[in-house]
Amino acid sequence: MTDAMTDLKSLLKDPTLFETRAYIGGAWVDGDDGTFDVTNPARGDVIAQVANLSRAQVAGAIAQAEAAQKEWASWTGKERAAVMRKWFDLMMDNADDLATILTAEQGKPHAEAKGEIAYGASFIEFMGEQAKRVYGETIPGHQRDKRITVIKQPIGVAASITPWNFPNAMITRKAAPALAVGCAFVARPAKETPLSAIVMGILAERAGIPAGVFNVVPSASSSEIGKEFCENPAVRKLTFTGSTEVGRILLKQAADQVMKCSMELGGNAPFIVFDDADLDAAVEGAMMCKFRNNGQTCVCANRIYVQAGVYDEFSKKLKVAVENLNVGDGLEPGVTTGPLINQDAVAKVREHIEDVTKHGGKILTGGDTHEKGGTFFQPTIVTGVTQDMKVATEETFGPLAPLFKFSDEDEVIAMANDTIFGLASYFYAKDLSRVYKVAEALEYGIVGVNTGIISTEVGPFGGVKQSGLGREGSHHGIEDYLEMKYICMSV
Numbered sequence: 001m002t003d004a005m006t007d008l009k010s011l012l013k014d015p016t017l018f019e020t021r022a023y024i025g026g027a028w029v030d031g032d033d034g035t036f037d038v039t040n041p042a043r044g045d046v047i048a049q050v051a052n053l054s055r056a057q058v059a060g061a062i063a064q065a066e067a068a069q070k071e072w073a074s075w076t077g078k079e080r081a082a083v084m085r086k087w088f089d090l091m092m093d094n095a096d097d098l099a100t101i102l103t104a105e106q107g108k109p110h111a112e113a114k115g116e117i118a119y120g121a122s123f124i125e126f127m128g129e130q131a132k133r134v135y136g137e138t139i140p141g142h143q144r145d146k147r148i149t150v151i152k153q154p155i156g157v158a159a160s161i162t163p164w165n166f167p168n169a170m171i172t173r174k175a176a177p178a179l180a181v182g183c184a185f186v187a188r189p190a191k192e193t194p195l196s197a198i199v200m201g202i203l204a205e206r207a208g209i210p211a212g213v214f215n216v217v218p219s220a221s222s223s224e225i226g227k228e229f230c231e232n233p234a235v236r237k238l239t240f241t242g243s244t245e246v247g248r249i250l251l252k253q254a255a256d257q258v259m260k261c262s263m264e265l266g267g268n269a270p271f272i273v274f275d276d277a278d279l280d281a282a283v284e285g286a287m288m289c290k291f292r293n294n295g296q297t298c299v300c301a302n303r304i305y306v307q308a309g310v311y312d313e314f315s316k317k318l319k320v321a322v323e324n325l326n327v328g329d330g331l332e333p334g335v336t337t338g339p340l341i342n343q344d345a346v347a348k349v350r351e352h353i354e355d356v357t358k359h360g361g362k363i364l365t366g367g368d369t370h371e372k373g374g375t376f377f378q379p380t381i382v383t384g385v386t387q388d389m390k391v392a393t394e395e396t397f398g399p400l401a402p403l404f405k406f407s408d409e410d411e412v413i414a415m416a417n418d419t420i421f422g423l424a425s426y427f428y429a430k431d432l433s434r435v436y437k438v439a440e441a442l443e444y445g446i447v448g449v450n451t452g453i454i455s456t457e458v459g460p461f462g463g464v465k466q467s468g469l470g471r472e473g474s475h476h477g478i479e480d481y482l483e484m485k486y487i488c489m490s491v
């Protein structure tokens, strides 16, 4: 064990939460393909060497899930809700440690990581409650001797592939509805952030979730494991969060089995400030929306459109707020902005900034790697941005706030909708008719009005166009893990 690994374990109130093995069928398992390194993006050191599972081992996990699922589905919703509540309570009781693990492997500030743990736990609490309310219906017969009933049953084994940016919440947002209705679950976390997934296995075991119902299969191989999930006939549901590019690959692979898929994919969120907006509120919303997780979320403002009459004032106010951000190691107190996940992410931000300045835009603040080095980057604002620049069509996934100027509603709606994506959008305005017109005109699954934060377990999160399929969270989110059965009975 390296010093950095000892260091992480020593930071935990409960050191037994530091686990590097896979969790399969209730057993803790080493990888047939050795281990892979997990590094702390703030420090660059290896904090863990995690079990590297082979495709055969993942197939074994799917078999264990299939074996456990029937018994789990026979529990009442109330019985499943009880153990899910214990899972929720264990998450909240250990939130500090789960956040320390999350910050160490992903980089976000500890306070923000604690927020993610609470957000992730909220899905387990909410869907645990929903477990008691999976209702069917009766339908008046079409003939005098016919009686029609509709029941809902769990789809079976669900498999998940999740990204590194929300290593806890992206798993619980899927596992919670799946387990609530009686599915079994096999989670393959991102290789950058497996520890946050593994620790959910520890807490599942402690909560009394039966062996094989919740499984965690870390692996450095992504495509091979994805193929196993898509080709294994025991998997009846694939749920993915990540880029649209990978979502397309998985959908093509899943088509052979006509597998049910949920896809939470990329975004390119417009953030619109009208001339009747409360500018201080708009700046506050833009800061939260753009710089949460250092800009590494699929719902971050990727384009900031400001109406001409308030452009200069908004730019000045935003610059003050951006220059107040405190960039550093997320495990240090007072840090508001951590590192980017890797050098590829740094290169993407730099590429977008260079493209803006090459085409006549200007850097208002920031614009380069941070003095702390590594993958730290200066929070940046660029002005004079136009629709023909890369940032207008590509997701930056970093701390870059590009300001576009617009004249009127029709112009900005057209610009905002000019993208293949359709996940989140935001605008600040006071005029009620404008609010209704713009909210209805934006082609997005999510619209934030006078707010920059839309993430909650009670809302149906998801995108239109090439930002995804299905919804996660809310009472709608549970439907994605159910099959509907129509029973026609002759009496």
Ligand SMILES: NC(=O)C1=CN([C@@H]2O[C@H](COP(=O)(O)OP(=O)(O)OC[C@H]3O[C@@H](n4cnc5c(N)ncnc54)[C@H](O)[C@@H]3O)[C@@H](O)[C@H]2O)C=CC1
Residues within 6 Å of the ligand: 161, 162, 163, 164, 165, 188, 189, 190, 191, 222, 223, 224, 225, 226, 227, 241, 242, 243, 244, 246, 247, 249, 250, 264, 265, 266, 267, 297, 298, 395, 397, 423, 467, 468
């Ligand atoms: N709509 C949403 O809720 C979210 C969307 N994203 C999008 O994902 C991107 C950034 O996250 P990344 O993790 O880099 O995305 P990514 O799409 O590269 O990877 C996501 C996950 O898929 C795995 N993966 C990659 N290639 C695969 C393949 N061929 N078969 C099976 N699995 C594969 C990765 O190992 C990772 O676990 C951005 O585009 C972002 O917008 C990220 C988080 C949330």
Ligand SMILES: O=C(O)[C@H](O)CS(=O)(=O)O
Residues within 6 Å of the ligand: 165, 166, 170, 241, 296, 297, 298, 299, 454, 455
């Ligand atoms: O992965 C993401 O970007 C999340 O979906 C963002 S959120 O759920 O925290 O809004």
